[in-house]
Amino acid sequence: MKRLWLILAFGVLLPATARAEPIAISVQSSSGGFSGGTVATASPLTIDLGTADISASSVGSYLINGLEAGANYTVSMIVSGITGWDTLRMELLDPIGDGNDALDPTAEPAYVPSGYSTSNNEDGLSFAQDSALARSAVFAGGSAMVTADEKTNGRDVLTFAGLGSDMARVTFGLRNYGNNGFLLRLSSNELNGDHAPEPASMFLLGTGLAGLAAYRRRRSLTR
Numbered sequence: 651m652k653r654l655w656l657i658l659a660f661g662v663l664l665p666a667t668a669r670a671e672p673i674a675i676s677v678q679s680s681s682g683g684f685s686g687g688t689v690a691t692a693s694p695l696t697i698d699l700g701t702a703d704i705s706a707s708s709v710g711s712y713l714i715n716g717l718e719a720g721a722n723y724t725v726s727m728i729v730s731g732i733t734g735w736d737t738l739r740m741e742l743l744d745p746i747g748d749g750n751d752a753l754d755p756t757a758e759p760a761y762v763p764s765g766y767s768t769s770n771n772e773d774g775l776s777f778a779q780d781s782a783l784a785r786s787a788v789f790a791g792g793s794a795m796v797t798a799d800e801k802t803n804g805r806d807v808l809t810f811a812g813l814g815s816d817m818a819r820v821t822f823g824l825r826n827y828g829n830n831g832f833l834l835r836l837s838s839n840e841l842n843g844d845h846a847p848e849p850a851s852m853f854l855l856g857t858g859l860a861g862l863a864a865y866r867r868r869r870s871l872t873r
Contacts, residue, residue: 672716673691673697673714673715673716673717674713674714674715674716675689675697675699675712675713675714675715676689676712676713677710677711677712677713678711678712678713678833679709679710679711679763680708680709680710680711681708681709681710682705682706682707682708682709683703683704683705683708683731684702684703684704684705684708684709684710684836685702685703685704685710686699686700686702686710686712687699687700687701687702687703687727687728688700689712694718695721695722695723695724696723696724696725696726697723697724697725697726697824698725698726698727699712699725699726699727700727700728701727701728701729701730702727702728702729702730702836703730703731704729704730704731704732704735704738704836704838705731705733705734705735705838706733706734706735706838706839706840706841707735707838707839707840708837708838709761709835709836709837709838710835710836710837711743711763711833711834711835711836712833712834712836713831713832713833714824714830714831714832714833714834715830715831716830717824717826717830718826719826719827720826720827721825721826722778722781722783722823722824722825723778723823723824723825723826724783724784724821724822724823725821725822725823725824726819726820726821726822727819727820728817728818728819728820729787729813729817729818729819729820730816730817731817732789732813732814732815732816732817732818733815733816734840734841735813735838735839735840735841736811736812736813736814736815736839736841737809737810737811737812737813737838737839738787738794738809738810738813738820738836738837738838739807739808739809739810739836739837739838739839740777740807740808740809740810740822740834740835740836741768741769741805741806741807741808741834741835741837742769742775742776742777742806742832742833742834742835743762743763743766743767743768743769743832743833743835744766744767744769744775744832744833745765745766745767745831745832746765746766746767750770751767753770754767754768754770755767755768761835761837763833766832766833768805768806769800769805769806769832775806775824775825775826775827775832776800776806776824776825776827777798777800777806777808777822777823777824777825778822778823778824778825781823781825783822783823784821784822784823785798785808785821785822785823786820786821786822787810787813787818787819787820787821788818788819789813789814789816789817789818789819790814790816791814792812792814794810794811794812794813794814794818795810795811795812796808796809796810796811797809797811808822
């Protein structure tokens with residue numbers, strides 16, 4: 651009986667474990683052929699965004715709610731459709747009116763949707779800088795180069811450059827300091843084509859070289 655009383659006492663004295671709100675992630679907007687996949691959460695601190703099909707010059711925004719305050723999350727996704735582009739840009743946008751707008755720029759970039767702003771150091775969310783979480787993009791035959799701009803008051807950006815030509819698994823961290831309802835914006839570049847001249851350009855280049863060679867021959871004969 652004494653043992654039972656001890657168990658009951660501990661049951662009363664121990665505080666209830668705090669539970670985070672369910673994580674809710676959905677594609678809020680897309681353009682240029684961007685298509686987001688089914689979002690699944692494998693464990694409390696791991697988020698799987700599924701497969702996103704991203705074409706050149708396309709944009710997609712995920713609306714994220716319910717992350718536990720103060721926790722570091724590892725986020726991963728498969729990016730497919732990497733044809734005609736090789737750089738993926740990710741940016742966090744926070745809701746206006748969250749009490750952390752004093753450091754926001756006076757004029758927001760044109761791509762920022764109404765009701766949101768670029769992230770600053772007081773917004774309460776980030777790509778988990780200084781948290782030692784993985785940032786990588788791996789594909790068959792190599793990996794991308796990752797750069798970050800996340801410690802300025804102008805934005806919070808990760809860039810994955812050199813993504814191969816088919817699909818890649820992208821992994822990065824998210825940390826929420828108490829804010830919610832923010833956007834994760836993904837955008838792809840478009841290769842300018844300078845590295846591969848079109849057939850018409852090759853024809854003009856060939857005829858130009860042939861003309862130059864003929865001109866030199868004529869000059870040599872007249873000397």
